[in-house]
Amino acid sequence: MPTGGDGLAVPRHVAIIMDGNGRWAKKRLLPRVAGHRAGMEAVRRTIKAASELGVEALTLYAFSSENWRRPETEIADLMGLLRFYLRREVADLDRNDVRLELIGDWRALDPDIVGDLEAARTRLADNRGLTLVLALNYGAQDEILRAIRTIAADARDGTLDPDAIDADAFDARLDTAPLPPLDLVIRTSGEQRLSNFLLWQSAYAELLFVETLWPDFDRAALEQAIATFGRRERRYGGR
Template sequence: MAAGGAVPRHVAIIMDGNGRWAKNRFLPRVAGHKAGIDAVRRVTRAARAMGIEALTLYAFSSENWRRPEDEISDLMALMRVFIRSDLEELVRENVRLRIIGDYRRFSDDLVEMIDNAVARTSVNTGAILAVALNYGSQAELASIARHFAEAAQRGEIDPAAIDANMIEAALDTRDLPPLDLLIRTSGEVRLSNFLLWQAAYAELLFTETLWPDFDGDTLAEAVATFSQRQRRFGGL
């Protein structure tokens, strides 16, 4: 089935290349992360203007805890800055903020800020901005498997009844449209434990553009590429 020029309902982006962007300019890594926040603003605004219903951004993976402590602190500080500076725009523009992943591992004050931001936008009915924080797809699927195993052990479900629809309904992304397009920036060609189940039939696009250089035009090019692809979902 051809996409026929249609805009994807749900786009996800692995935002990669902040460090290389900074290194190319002889700047500290935090400068790359700051530039990456600017790219988030540009791209979320462009996605809304294009009519994309849901945009999911991979902001902090469950593996990012392996990074140096000072870089993690910088990333957490930038999350605080983004919430303080951009929450009112999200509210005003009718954007609903969603978080996927176990963000409650973060500091209490940051968790409170995130909870408040989600609550403030929960009544909005427009585009969805989903941010993956302390998210890992393998952990997501393992958690679902444990949940079903425990429910079966208690006699609440028949193991034979577990199917793809039940798993879909238990995913962190259960209230988002099916994933249509997954983009990774910076030239890396892997999914890095991001939306592995959800990407089963998504179109994948890998670009050499570093995340801080990504903008509305780059997103439009990605959507144009998506619109030219043939999506058969296993059929002819």
């Protein structure tokens, strides 16, 4: 695991539950979409900071499978911001050597968004810097069920010996299979739950819940989170 300038370990894979956009807007007597727009700026800052600090993979919980329960107007605003982000930011991501991965049932989004996601992933595929992972239409329980169905089908077809099913076989069938193991999960806004995010992968990840609302999250907040991670002793159940 790499170390930072202070000698503390830098997590290879950081995941963030970006919470608090609505509360940020409410505090300022603004519509919720203003909070989501400010949250996009926090995304830009955090990608840049993670890359500069030596993080290998950054997974952002961009749109959960449960978010479809929100008002239609808010969903439309979120999808519009996603379109805008993809079309505006991909060139900058490319310049900064960022690679893009996608997890979740993202192909169920609107066809034009799916096309933009595929185009962005193709354009950034050969980059070797930070891997940015967008969790879109993602739910961990759904991911686990899809992996189970794949394992069941492989066992039925005779391509997988049931006695060979272990944690590694399961990991290989998750959306996150190409990524480094998850080291640190950060949730902003003071809420202390995982909200159906990377449940299997979080088994021995460090969890950090911070009061900062997502639109206020910045490089200093990420540096502090990484420093907290570096001071923790990871035991993996060994003692």
